[in-house]
Amino acid sequence: MNRVYNFSAGPSMLPLSVLEKAASELVCYGESGMSVMEMSHRSPDYEAIIADAEAMLRKLMEIPDNYKVLFLQGGASTQFAAVPLNLIKRTGKADYVVSGQFSGKAFKEAQKLGYDVKCIATSKEDNFTYVPVVTKDMIRPDAAYLHICFNNTIYGTKYPYIPETGEIPLVADLSSCIISEPIDVSKFGVIYAGAQKNMAPAGMTLVIVREDLLDYAEEKMPTMLEWKTMAENGSMYNTPPCYTIYMAKLVYEWILELGGLKVMQQMNQKKAALLYDYLDSQDYYKAPVQKESRSMMNVTFVTGDADLDKKFASEASKAGLKNLKGHRSVGGMRASIYNAMPYEGVEALVAFMKEFAKNNPKN
Amino acid sequence: MNRVYNFSAGPSMLPLSVLEKAASELVCYGESGMSVMEMSHRSPDYEAIIADAEAMLRKLMEIPDNYKVLFLQGGASTQFAAVPLNLIKRTGKADYVVSGQFSGKAFKEAQKLGYDVKCIATSKEDNFTYVPVVTKDMIRPDAAYLHICFNNTIYGTKYPYIPETGEIPLVADLSSCIISEPIDVSKFGVIYAGAQKNMAPAGMTLVIVREDLLDYAEEKMPTMLEWKTMAENGSMYNTPPCYTIYMAKLVYEWILELGGLKVMQQMNQKKAALLYDYLDSQDYYKAPVQKESRSMMNVTFVTGDADLDKKFASEASKAGLKNLKGHRSVGGMRASIYNAMPYEGVEALVAFMKEFAKNNPKN
Numbered sequence: 001m002n003r004v005y006n007f008s009a010g011p012s013m014l015p016l017s018v019l020e021k022a023a024s025e026l027v028c029y030g031e032s033g034m035s036v037m038e039m040s041h042r043s044p045d046y047e048a049i050i051a052d053a054e055a056m057l058r059k060l061m062e063i064p065d066n067y068k069v070l071f072l073q074g075g076a077s078t079q080f081a082a083v084p085l086n087l088i089k090r091t092g093k094a095d096y097v098v099s100g101q102f103s104g105k106a107f108k109e110a111q112k113l114g115y116d117v118k119c120i121a122t123s124k125e126d127n128f129t130y131v132p133v134v135t136k137d138m139i140r141p142d143a144a145y146l147h148i149c150f151n152n153t154i155y156g157t158k159y160p161y162i163p164e165t166g167e168i169p170l171v172a173d174l175s176s177c178i179i180s181e182p183i184d185v186s187k188f189g190v191i192y193a194g195a196q197k198n199m200a201p202a203g204m205t206l207v208i209v210r211e212d213l214l215d216y217a218e219e220k221m222p223t224m225l226e227w228k229t230m231a232e233n234g235s236m237y238n239t240p241p242c243y244t245i246y247m248a249k250l251v252y253e254w255i256l257e258l259g260g261l262k263v264m265q266q267m268n269q270k271k272a273a274l275l276y277d278y279l280d281s282q283d284y285y286k287a288p289v290q291k292e293s294r295s296m297m298n299v300t301f302v303t304g305d306a307d308l309d310k311k312f313a314s315e316a317s318k319a320g321l322k323n324l325k326g327h328r329s330v331g332g333m334r335a336s337i338y339n340a341m342p343y344e345g346v347e348a349l350v351a352f353m354k355e356f357a358k359n360n361p362k363n
Numbered sequence: 364m365n366r367v368y369n370f371s372a373g374p375s376m377l378p379l380s381v382l383e384k385a386a387s388e389l390v391c392y393g394e395s396g397m398s399v400m401e402m403s404h405r406s407p408d409y410e411a412i413i414a415d416a417e418a419m420l421r422k423l424m425e426i427p428d429n430y431k432v433l434f435l436q437g438g439a440s441t442q443f444a445a446v447p448l449n450l451i452k453r454t455g456k457a458d459y460v461v462s463g464q465f466s467g468k469a470f471k472e473a474q475k476l477g478y479d480v481k482c483i484a485t486s487k488e489d490n491f492t493y494v495p496v497v498t499k500d501m502i503r504p505d506a507a508y509l510h511i512c513f514n515n516t517i518y519g520t521k522y523p524y525i526p527e528t529g530e531i532p533l534v535a536d537l538s539s540c541i542i543s544e545p546i547d548v549s550k551f552g553v554i555y556a557g558a559q560k561n562m563a564p565a566g567m568t569l570v571i572v573r574e575d576l577l578d579y580a581e582e583k584m585p586t587m588l589e590w591k592t593m594a595e596n597g598s599m600y601n602t603p604p605c606y607t608i609y610m611a612k613l614v615y616e617w618i619l620e621l622g623g624l625k626v627m628q629q630m631n632q633k634k635a636a637l638l639y640d641y642l643d644s645q646d647y648y649k650a651p652v653q654k655e656s657r658s659m660m661n662v663t664f665v666t667g668d669a670d671l672d673k674k675f676a677s678e679a680s681k682a683g684l685k686n687l688k689g690h691r692s693v694g695g696m697r698a699s700i701y702n703a704m705p706y707e708g709v710e711a712l713v714a715f716m717k718e719f720a721k722n723n724p725k726n
Binding site: 032 | 391
């Protein structure tokens with residue numbers, strides 16, 4: 001077994017110990033005589049797994065009791081529709097900040113559904129190299145919610161603060177930074193996140209929703225997108241993505257054993273600092289993101305020469321540093337250094353960057 | 364390792380060799396240096412997996428070239444909404460046969476969305492103990508489609524024929540009989556199926572749709588439910604449930620190696636015959652389903668005494684025959700004997716039934 005360092009933006013690395021545990025009990029789970037993949041979702045064995053997953057996540061994130069935790073399907077992209085379908089009836093309109101590709105998609109999806117939505121701030125003109133400032137007075141006072149994407153995977157930016165929205169529920173896509181550090185859940189009305197970056201394999205979507213926001217669903221909407229229906233059925237209105245939830249449970253357990261989200265944050269800060277400090281110490285590579293908007297999870301950089309960028313990603317891959325090519329819409333390089341990326345992986349990357357710069361002088 | 368015989372209606376048994384293969388390559392897949400769970404869905408390694416999955420399924424089912432194969436999320440329950448949202452605009456109305464709980468849910472979902480839908484036949488009055496006769500003259504001539512559930516998991520019934528619908532597209536939920544036997548795909552407009560009975564762990568939904576039916580989607584519908592969008596993006600409009608699709612690929616491969624769907628059908632017929640022949644040979648247990656409507660996948664039976672039924676399921680479980688309790692809405696017993704249930708499992712069940720009948724005489 002020759003494991004690589006996988007800098008993919010998602011699906012992405014999972015902790016080796018989690019993978020090894022999953023492999024060891026894949027064919028037969030405990031005393032059940034079957035794989036978790038084969039368990040009825042209504043069986044006591046599986047009900048214990050999903051209950052543990054929720055309990056561990058609640059503990060990790062310190063989720064207040066008046067929030068429901070839902071394990072759904074369809075990815076953040078499905079929530080782009082579910083958010084307005086479940087919430088906009090509160091007042092009939094909603095506001096969005098467009099700070100990158102996914103927040104733009106969320107905004108467009110609400111428009112596609114025919115809703116009165118307004119983009120109150122965007123950094124599009126500056127190629128999303130920062131997160132726009134958001135203050136309460138920018139939000140329409142009768143907005144049903146403000147939608148943001150808290151960490152922008154493609155551009156490598158993140159809100160340096162949680163926007164203050166007063167009584168207006170803040171709805172946030174946390175796909176690429178969920179459980180990477182402690183966060184005050186009570187500041188949000190709704191948090192959602194695809195699993196495939198920091199939590200589990202692809203195929204599960206986490207939704208954390210404040211209970212008082214469950215009563216605004218459209219009547220004529222797909223039942224499967226109704227948060228209230230899912231909450232009332234403990235995420236089991238139909239068969240949930242059982243195995244992916246089990247994998248998430250193993251990941252939550254791994255973080256709890258490490259010491260929780262404060263320890264995770266320290267580990268992530270240390271990794272990000274190693275890479276950003278190197279980027280700031282030289283001028284061969286440039287980090288396009290403004291410092292105060294830097295993501296701790298996705299680090300973007302360029303050489304300034306598209307051919308060199310291409311060579312970098314290709315040679316890095318041969319050296320066992322995989323998926324460093326930037327998103328097809330922006331080019332350059334991107335190192336996604338989620339929870340499961342070991343410090344040694346970032347050390348190896350920085351060493352490779354130094355070597356590459358030395359061997360490939362610019363004209 | 365002490366594997367049980369798991370008669371669960373879904374999630375359900377997977378072939379042992381598939382589970383063992385998955386376990387063996389869970390941590391590191393081939394030369395990739397990573398788990399399939401960690402692969403970018405845009406990576407060549409993963410693109411080969413999803414392409415293989417589709418190619419194998421096309422070969423297995425002999426899917427004509429003018430049909431698209433989609434690997435989606437959300438289960439059949441999401442398709443209950445997606446079907447009218449994608450198709451009803453063709454004429455503005457649609458017809459349904461209600462032959463059990465899930466076809467009833469599909470019908471209600473279309474009603475909930477505000478559509479003109481008509482139930483043209485049901486066996487509800489007879490507790491769904493048979494599949495109602497469906498002939499072309501019963502369908503409204505201007506129906507956008509006729510929706511059926513081909514195998515009714517809960518009641519243990521199945522259409523003994525594919526209804527003739529002429530030019531009206533036939534839309535069928537095949538969740539609990541997909542790839543259990545050859546079927547003429549060209550007789551259907553749309554086939555859909557949750558994976559967790561005969562194909563893979565829960566978390567993937569197969570949709571097979573005739574290309575000319577991709578052009579009727581509502582404008583104001585969630586993008587993630589649009590078949591056309593998914594078809595145009597090769598099921599990768601967003602991150603698909605990568606690992607579940609990989610598991611489906613392993614299952615397709617397993618069936619191809621066995622000899623394909625004709626061999627699978629023979630194996631399934633032999634298992635079902637063993638159980639039904641025993642049921643027909645005695646009068647301790649009764650099989651409530653009319654003979655011509657019997658499912659090859661889900662076999663229901665009762666003792667006629669609710670306490671005895673309960674004791675049966677409980678003692679069977681202790682004997683390693685799991686999940687034989689009937690669905691909570693109907694009681695009695697149900698043995699789901701999908702592809703992965705070995706013949707020996709059904710033999711063990713029949714032996715247990717005989718022993719139980721002997722040891723528990725009725726008054």
